[in-house]
Amino acid sequence: MFKKILIANRGEIAVRIIRACREMGILTVAVYSEGDKDSFHAQLADEAVCIGPNSPKDSYLNIQNIISATVLTGAEAIHPGFGFLSENPKFAAICEECNIKFIGPSKECIENMGDKAKAREIMKESKVPVVPGFEGIIEGEEHLKKEGKAIGYPLMLKAVSGGGGKGIRIVRSEEEIVKAYNTAKSEANLSFGDDRIYIEKYIENPHHIEFQIMGDDFGNIVHLGERDCSIQRNNQKVLEEAPSTLLSEDLRKTMGEIAIKAAKAVGYNSVGTIEFLVDDNNDFYFMEMNTRIQVEHPITEMISNIDIVKEQIKIADGESLSITQSEVELKGHAIECRINAENPSKNYMPCPGTISYLIMPGGNGIRIDSSVYEGYKIPPFYDSMIAKLIAYGKDRDEAIMKMKRALLEFVIEGVDNNIELHFNILNNEDFIKGNYNTSFLRDKLVNKL
Numbered sequence: 001m002f003k004k005i006l007i008a009n010r011g012e013i014a015v016r017i018i019r020a021c022r023e024m025g026i027l028t029v030a031v032y033s034e035g036d037k038d039s040f041h042a043q044l045a046d047e048a049v050c051i052g053p054n055s056p057k058d059s060y061l062n063i064q065n066i067i068s069a070t071v072l073t074g075a076e077a078i079h080p081g082f083g084f085l086s087e088n089p090k091f092a093a094i095c096e097e098c099n100i101k102f103i104g105p106s107k108e109c110i111e112n113m114g115d116k117a118k119a120r121e122i123m124k125e126s127k128v129p130v131v132p133g134f135e136g137i138i139e140g141e142e143h144l145k146k147e148g149k150a151i152g153y154p155l156m157l158k159a160v161s162g163g164g165g166k167g168i169r170i171v172r173s174e175e176e177i178v179k180a181y182n183t184a185k186s187e188a189n190l191s192f193g194d195d196r197i198y199i200e201k202y203i204e205n206p207h208h209i210e211f212q213i214m215g216d217d218f219g220n221i222v223h224l225g226e227r228d229c230s231i232q233r234n235n236q237k238v239l240e241e242a243p244s245t246l247l248s249e250d251l252r253k254t255m256g257e258i259a260i261k262a263a264k265a266v267g268y269n270s271v272g273t274i275e276f277l278v279d280d281n282n283d284f285y286f287m288e289m290n291t292r293i294q295v296e297h298p299i300t301e302m303i304s305n306i307d308i309v310k311e312q313i314k315i316a317d318g319e320s321l322s323i324t325q326s327e328v329e330l331k332g333h334a335i336e337c338r339i340n341a342e343n344p345s346k347n348y349m350p351c352p353g354t355i356s357y358l359i360m361p362g363g364n365g366i367r368i369d370s371s372v373y374e375g376y377k378i379p380p381f382y383d384s385m386i387a388k389l390i391a392y393g394k395d396r397d398e399a400i401m402k403m404k405r406a407l408l409e410f411v412i413e414g415v416d417n418n419i420e421l422h423f424n425i426l427n428n429e430d431f432i433k434g435n436y437n438t439s440f441l442r443d444k445l446v447n448k449l
């Protein structure tokens, strides 16, 4: 097993990975930007190396400095976390050239699945149902209008390299399409340095259901069930739960098998997630694969009793999966609330600043993955997510009650946050009945706050 791992990330996910390493007896190296000097992840690791100024491109995306830090500290592997370099095939290739193990799938897997248009093609060839759309990249305005007409409205323009809900636009009619195309293109260029756009049919009021996958170097692949991530704002997840109230045992089995088939099509050899959209008729479509650890992995850990980060590290070290599909046992219900430093009543304006007073909830069934502490100054340069609050119960009702209880205990002063929004979601009658889809927040809650 690796003796030392460098974590090329920050915040709660860096802390999460350091914790797994420590329990496995592995030493850790944190990297941090100048503004993150006092951050919890840098304090918690066995060693910490500054990799540059605050701007992500100069620090957490600075491949040269991250590789230098790895060589300098003698770490044998890099865990990329999520975001930043986690889905960058060039980074995975450079690690390989430098004899550093990249803790993730092969660079070919990242290449094939990270390009969303290419992934759609591969899935179609493998007989995995994909969202209807155009297989390829849009080349200019005439092409755009032609393909738009062929697919029909409403449709979605999506960035080939997209992630985090960015570079996506709904288009309801031909009059809107050119403007939407240009804004999606510039957003994609700004966020991903890649302005290629593809088109999908817009699925009305869908459910976002994703399957957690684990594969090893020996061709074994299992799934750990699904997560329902339909509570979203602007195509970004806000609250997730596992299992989904939508899926019958039969549908779960069918979708799980298709998810494994999708992962097998690219020889997937790490932990990852297959994301689907499910419509009102329970028809489901492959949307994308995330070839990395997912933000909401803890809810699957709670119901499966499997530490997904430890499994990911063991797979990278060449071990075979510790579990077969028939040994996977899912039990109980888990919910995750993403606690963000933002103001829901001011159009979710991010609110960096100093946390002047903090009480974190605890008790039976409550887990917090976070990197903040009282007196910590949230920098304005990165994501606004500051904590993940996870509740586990023997069933959904119990998980909801525990989450509500924990949200009431949670006190964050000094920065605006979305704790109250989560409380309102959990008190909503439709949510309680499990009667919600991806338009829930927009239609049923945000407009009524």
Ligand code: ADP
Pocket: 082, 083, 084, 087, 161, 162, 163, 164, 165, 191, 192, 236, 237, 290, 293, 294, 295, 296, 383
């Ligand atoms: P998840 O799919 O795990 O729920 P999110 O979509 O919420 O994750 O993204 C998690 C973090 O990673 C966010 O900070 C997001 O901006 C970032 N991220 C995700 N995909 C990409 C990408 N392709 N490029 C850059 N950042 C990304």
Ligand code: ADP
Pocket: 131, 156, 158, 162, 163, 164, 165, 166, 168, 200, 201, 202, 203, 204, 206, 208, 232, 235, 236, 275, 277, 287, 288, 438
């Ligand atoms: P990202 O890489 O940013 O996570 P996704 O392709 O996973 O992008 O899409 C993010 C979200 O956008 C989905 O969870 C869903 O709510 C919405 N979405 C994406 N594609 C469609 C579609 N074809 N029809 C309806 N909603 C969609």
Ligand code: MG
Pocket: 164, 275, 288
């Ligand atoms: Mg996605």
